[in-house]
Amino acid sequence: MGVRFHKMHGLGNDFVVIDARVAPVALSEPQVRAIADRRTGVGCDQLILVETSTVADARMRIFNADGGEVGACGNATRCVARLLGEDVRIETLAGILHGKTNGTGATIDMGQPRFNWETIPLAYAMDTRDMPVGWEGLERPTAANVGNPHVIFFVPDTYAVALDAIGPVIETDPLFPERVNVNIATVRTRNAIDLRVWERGVGLTQACGTGACATAVAAIRLGLAGGPVTVTLPGGDLIIDWKPGETIRMTGPATHVYSGEIDTGWLG
Template sequence: MQEASPLPFRKMNGLGNDFVVFDARRQPVAMTEARARAIADRRTGIGCDQLIVLEPSKTADVTMRIWNNEGFEVESCGNATRCIADMLFEEKHATTATIDTKGGFLVAEKGGERLVTVDMGAPRFDWQDIPLSEKFHDTRYIDLFVGPVDRPLIQSPSVVNVGNPHCIFWVKDLDVVDLARVGPMLEHHPLFPQRANITLARVDARDHVTIKVWERGAGLTKACGTAACAVMAAGFRLKRLDREATITLPGGDLSLAIRESDGHIIMTGPVTYEFDGVLPAHLAV
């Protein structure tokens, strides 16, 4: 029986949101749900929030595919986009890069030393685009709550799609609920046929928000780039935020802006290279 060829990978993170990256442009990478879970396992695998597989693209510098640590493929990941863009900058000896994802075509620019700026596109607010299982004319606030009917702990979230679905509860206290406990329930709520990322957002000023995120299929995370984008888009729509703001996550800060010319979300944040390795034999098949 022929042994599998060694499969190299790179470990990276954006604000602590970490990834195992495989380059399928040079060597085929067969990713399955079970294999993704095994590689992402922090006890017996490499350990990560998401797995990234890079493939050739006819329209962009690269196609980026994303699996979360539960093993299913998702559309977008803002922190991973920055990491892959920085890899492309070095590879191309350039300061711009284009990345094709299931969530949309993305353009990135070098924002400084290990800083990357990404045009994350225009947010989508229509209930069918998020998507929701019920029709809501106004997605600035929807009918959803946690706690007693007469005294809900959190209620009336904003919903938006920024390449993937997000549900944002505006709160004064980020500890008002245990997000590790209610996050799974809300992620799988019948209102969200494709599940949803759940965020608690505290507006500290018109240019600053602090958030906690339960990421769809990954759980509590140190950082979620698309959640920061979703908070920026929804907050600006609600006139809670100015056109530019800092979004603070447990892993650090991201700079967000809504571009005046086209309403696109512009995200800037850091990239960290951890190490390069070869997939161990027990994970290679």
């Protein structure tokens, strides 16, 4: 017996999307890891389950490649919005997100960012605007939670940082009890930022929607940028618009690559 899926991506951040609204699907962490494996499975950064919801048009559950469930994924939300329709409300662990498609992509209202140390969360109290911490030359980051916890470092050249080496160190530091996504950003102009992201449970990705949101919000909060901000990731551009006290609006592409069927017999 097989499970139908859609392979989709947002700027190269790729997903296996399973519509479980008609026939519920239950997957264990090892099964998610097996599907996400790029050599022996379908391959993806995240596996997405679309389920029925009593409070929105659908419920979206997000599982990282390591099998762990997380609260939000901006790129996946755009992809699910494209699957569901032109104007949709999507229930997530981070709240209900509103999406509007625009032909090749979607605009998502990602809700309000959170900055209190308890809501990042951090292990102990500190100023999340200017954190008095550092790792191997990366110092005094800022933090935000946009459905997922993010720490952001502003540096002269994002590509000069060995993010594949330092990313997992920061991700698993005891300061972050739920682990953290690591963003390395360079502000080019007040409306343009270069960004690379180490995603918790995934690693280096071509794009990270919540990372782009967190980074743009952090830059605006620090007075380094003004919205709307074009955030350029290795996979392409996202446009992030935010004003203090308002919700974050993220606009970008969402691509349907193919549909298929997973033979569940090998999953165990």
